[in-house]
Amino acid sequence: MEAGVSLTDRLDGLLGRGVSAKLENEFGITSVVHLLQHYPRRYARGGMPLGEDEAQAGDHITVVATIARVDEIRMKPPKKGSFLKVTLHADTQRLEATFFNPKVLRHVMKPGKKMMFSGTVGFFRKNMQLTHPSYLELRETADAESVRGSGQLAELARAAQKADSDIESDLLRDIIPIYPSTKNIQSWEIWSCVRIVLDQLAPLPEMLPEEVVTQNQLLSYDQAIRLIHLPDSEADFRNAQDRLRFDEALLMQLILAQQRVTESRRSAPSMPAKAEGIAARFDTNLPFTLTGGQRAAGETIAERIAQPAPMNVLLQGEVGSGKTIVALRAMLQAIDAGYQCALLAPTEVLATQHYRSLRSMLGALGQGGELGADDYATGVVLLTGSMTVSQRKTALLKIVTGDAGLVIGTHALIQDTVEFFNLGLVVIDEQHRFGVEQRDHLRGKAQAGKTPHMLVMTATPIPRTIAMTVFGALEVITLRELPRGRSPISTKVLALSMSRKWLPRVWERIVEEAAQGRQAYVVCSRIGDDESGPAGNGSEAPSTTAVVDMFGYLRSGPLAELRVGLLHGRLPADEKDRVMRDFSAGEIDVLVCTTVIEVGVDVPNATVMAIVDADRFGVSQLHQLRGRVGRGAHAGLCILMSEAAEGSSALHRLSAVAATTDGFRLAELDLQQRREGDVLGSAQSGTRSSLKLLSLLDHGAVIEKARDIADAMVTEDPELARAPQLAAMVNAMGDGAGIDYLDMT
Numbered sequence: 001m002e003a004g005v006s007l008t009d010r011l012d013g014l015l016g017r018g019v020s021a022k023l024e025n026e027f028g029i030t031s032v033v034h035l036l037q038h039y040p041r042r043y044a045r046g047g048m049p050l051g052e053d054e055a056q057a058g059d060h061i062t063v064v065a066t067i068a069r070v071d072e073i074r075m076k077p078p079k080k081g082s083f084l085k086v087t088l089h090a091d092t093q094r095l096e097a098t099f100f101n102p103k104v105l106r107h108v109m110k111p112g113k114k115m116m117f118s119g120t121v122g123f124f125r126k127n128m129q130l131t132h133p134s135y136l137e138l139r140e141t142a143d144a145e146s147v148r149g150s151g152q153l154a155e156l157a158r159a160a161q162k163a164d165s166d167i168e169s170d171l172l173r174d175i176i177p178i179y180p181s182t183k184n185i186q187s188w189e190i191w192s193c194v195r196i197v198l199d200q201l202a203p204l205p206e207m208l209p210e211e212v213v214t215q216n217q218l219l220s221y222d223q224a225i226r227l228i229h230l231p232d233s234e235a236d237f238r239n240a241q242d243r244l245r246f247d248e249a250l251l252m253q254l255i256l257a258q259q260r261v262t263e264s265r266r267s268a269p270s271m272p273a274k275a276e277g278i279a280a281r282f283d284t285n286l287p288f289t290l291t292g293g294q295r296a297a298g299e300t301i302a303e304r305i306a307q308p309a310p311m312n313v314l315l316q317g318e319v320g321s322g323k324t325i326v327a328l329r330a331m332l333q334a335i336d337a338g339y340q341c342a343l344l345a346p347t348e349v350l351a352t353q354h355y356r357s358l359r360s361m362l363g364a365l366g367q368g369g370e371l372g373a374d375d376y377a378t379g380v381v382l383l384t385g386s387m388t389v390s391q392r393k394t395a396l397l398k399i400v401t402g403d404a405g406l407v408i409g410t411h412a413l414i415q416d417t418v419e420f421f422n423l424g425l426v427v428i429d430e431q432h433r434f435g436v437e438q439r440d441h442l443r444g445k446a447q448a449g450k451t452p453h454m455l456v457m458t459a460t461p462i463p464r465t466i467a468m469t470v471f472g473a474l475e476v477i478t479l480r481e482l483p484r485g486r487s488p489i490s491t492k493v494l495a496l497s498m499s500r501k502w503l504p505r506v507w508e509r510i511v512e513e514a515a516q517g518r519q520a521y522v523v524c525s526r527i528g529d530d531e532s533g534p535a536g537n538g539s540e541a542p543s544t545t546a547v548v549d550m551f552g553y554l555r556s557g558p559l560a561e562l563r564v565g566l567l568h569g570r571l572p573a574d575e576k577d578r579v580m581r582d583f584s585a586g587e588i589d590v591l592v593c594t595t596v597i598e599v600g601v602d603v604p605n606a607t608v609m610a611i612v613d614a615d616r617f618g619v620s621q622l623h624q625l626r627g628r629v630g631r632g633a634h635a636g637l638c639i640l641m642s643e644a645a646e647g648s649s650a651l652h653r654l655s656a657v658a659a660t661t662d663g664f665r666l667a668e669l670d671l672q673q674r675r676e677g678d679v680l681g682s683a684q685s686g687t688r689s690s691l692k693l694l695s696l697l698d699h700g701a702v703i704e705k706a707r708d709i710a711d712a713m714v715t716e717d718p719e720l721a722r723a724p725q726l727a728a729m730v731n732a733m734g735d736g737a738g739i740d741y742l743d744m745t
């Protein structure tokens with residue numbers, strides 16, 4: 001056979017129009033390499049089952065099955081004659097085929113024979129049946145003249161034999177790959193295409209350096225690609241998967257290693273700490289003692305921003321672990337060095353709150369340019385989208401002149417009209433809300449040739465392997481301890497589908513807390529009837545309670561005695577601001593709100609949170625929400641209310657959240673529930689489609705090994721000039737693949 005097909009060849013010339021059109025339409029597969037990277041999702045033994053899952057009545061299916069038994073059954077009178085019932089086993093499935101001409105077929109259908117059947121599915125007493133399917137007998141040595149079978153399948157076999165492809169004997173293999181398939185193109189069709197291509201494929205060149213292959217005991221690329229589609233044993237496909245998975249990990253790590261090199265070549269302002277200045281003054285008047293973790297993080301960051309290469313630090317720590325003060329101290333060091341800082345927050349509520357609390361922590365130190373300010377004082381400025389034109393003008397002016405050392409804002413900060421005098425440090429709070437592009441845009445606002453230092457903060461913990469992969473260029477610092485004075489939060493799940501009698505207790509509990517001078521949140525999943533729910537949870541027909549309805553109900557019903565406030569994203573900015581301020585000041589007892597309060601909001605006096613339709617929220621989101629209570633001296637209580645059915649996965653998820661407050665465990669749980677593609681962000685389809693066998697959660701060891709190898713390779717040879725094929729793949733994969741976990745919300 002001529003061995004001349006190569007990876008980049010198009011399929012339509014090789015496979016014929018019909019089937020290559022199907023491959024393209026269903027999976028976007030157009031070239032040999034696409035097809036060969038359409039890896040089996042599992043392997044079947046002893047036959048090829050139907051498509052993917054349970055077949056439905058009316059589906060047209062094709063199976064390879066072994067005949068288990070054959071019975072000739074008399075028709076019930078008044079009908080005459082008999083039919084042949086053939087019981088089939090295919091992998092783990094069992095089905096029956098019936099034929100109405102038993103005389104002829106008695107001699108063909110014999111127990112133990114392996115055959116391919118194709119027909120329409122019906123059900124009889126829960127048994128899956130094919131009535132008069134076309135069939136093809138599979139034999140080791142067959143020739144076109146002696147094909148035994150009927151209908152379509154026999155034609156196919158004859159055609160295949162003319163094309164010199166031996167379908168029959170391949171189907172007799174012990175292990176048959178099962179491919180991701182659809183109604184329009186079934187697994188066995190895909191496999192036939194793969195086999196036709198493999199038959200003609202020239203030996204594939206090895207792209208990995210030889211020592212990497214031998215040291216890691218990997219199959220060659222050529223072997224791996226062939227064995228993943230045509231394994232003779234379990235060891236074959238496992239080894240093949242290992243090799244190809246390793247390739248995915250290595251490519252990804254090479255991209256990240258190169259990014260790190262590029263990053264380290266940038267130049268950043270050096271901002272060493274000063275013995276005297278705003279930072280030192282602030283430290284002498286700290287409102288509390290820093291935790292060990294806060295101090296250690298502060299030291300690392302102080303050291304990094306003193307360097308002339310940009311810092312890239314991810315500061316992660318539980319909700320309430322006190323990240324803000326760590327960031328503030330770094331910002332003051334930058335101001336001492338003559339630079340400005342930008343603090344970017346995802347919501348207006350949070351930006352405004354930061355502005356207020358930083359100003360109050362700084363006191364006279366934050367009144368730069370104002371009367372009675374400290375010598376070392378700096379200006380603190382807020383910039384959000386909802387400011388008036390004149391407010392905005394004033395702010396922009398202070399930013400461009402450098403009067404404002406500390407600029408706090410929302411996305412409004414990213415706009416082109418915002419010009420800094422001398423930006424040295426960018427801090428991004430709750431970074432999972434921002435994409436890389438936004439981040440980079442803000443970094444681009446430094447003086448020409450300079451890259452500001454960057455500190456990103458998150459309360460959504462990132463599992464180690466993800467941090468290693470996705471944040472390959474970031475250094476991760478974790479605050480593990482909570483400041484003293486933090487109180488435990490207990491979480492209860494209230495399954496309303498089982499019993500509603502506890503519902504009034506929730507409101508009573510809130511009344512009791514208020515009677516003791518404490519405050520509560522009631523969180524709903526959506527605002528009003530004119531929208532279908534929060535983006536992302538894909539609820540079609542929400543039977544959920546809108547926040548405006550809940551507000552109306554509570555205010556005139558169970559909480560009529562209390563001061564109840566309403567907060568959601570569509571209120572005017574000054575209204576939001578007023579409500580938040582009143583709640584902080586204790587002038588509102590109960591805040592009925594949406595997830596606008598999810599991140600960062602800090603009202604230590606709030607002790608109870610009731611989350612309505614809690615099943616509508618993701619695990620991380622619930623954890624974030626819950627972090628709003630128990631921030632003061634009193635224990636927090638979080639009640640997860642749900643209408644989800646008993647035993648449903650939704651209730652299980654809520655119980656899992658209730659069972660632990662360990663953010664790292666919850667983050668892993670969250671990731672397991674999302675598809676990992678989502679973790680990599682939707683914009684990164686290039687990267688996503690290149691991670692087929694590698695799971696960021698499950699293959700930590702491979703990823704770690706690949707990272708070490710990638711680091712060594714890139715340190716020695718940054719452009720990978722010595723491995724040109726690998727370099728080409730890295731470039732192809734790296735294009736538009738700013739692998740990013742930040743895009744997930």
Ligand code: ADP
Binds near residue numbers: 290320321322485
């Ligand atoms: P988060 O990490 O969730 O952003 P914050 O920075 O908002 O947490 O801190 C939560 C609260 O804890 C704030 O009120 C802050 O003033 C307070 N806090 C921070 N550090 C300490 C500390 N070392 N001791 C006592 N309280 C602290």
Ligand code: MG
Binds near residue numbers: 323324429600
């Ligand atoms: Mg915070």
